[in-house]
Amino acid sequence: MLLAKVMGSVWAIQKEKGMENIKLLIVQPINLLREPIGTHLVAMDRIGAGVGEFVLITQGSPAQKLASEKNSPIDAAIVGIIDSFEAEEVSK
Incomplete structure (x- = not known):
């Protein structure tokens, strides 16, 4: 898992099967000092996170298993x- 901050939202009317009714958010991974690391990601959100909140994200097959x-x-x-x-x- 990674620590991240929610930076924004993505709206997409046309989505692949299995992505219907899934909220998409732009997240920025952060380090322990809350500084940005790496690049922004688009993450599925089913728990109701909002812009400016700090979140836990998972990637790869663990994330895919959460989709319906x-x-x-x-x-x-x-x-x-x-x-x-x-x-x-x-x-250091």
Whole structure:
């Protein structure tokens, strides 16, 4: 799983089978200091996350298993909305 921040929404009327009625959000993976890492992702959201919230995301086959259709083209999914998190500062 990855920590991420929800940056926006994606609207797509035409979607592949298995993606009907699935909300899509743009998420930015973050590090423990809440700084962006890597590139933005589009993630499936069935739990109701909103822009500005920190979330947990999963990718690959674990994300695909969350879709209702067995072979849905889902690569990332939001699996939790983070209430808070803290981490010890990492020294180099």
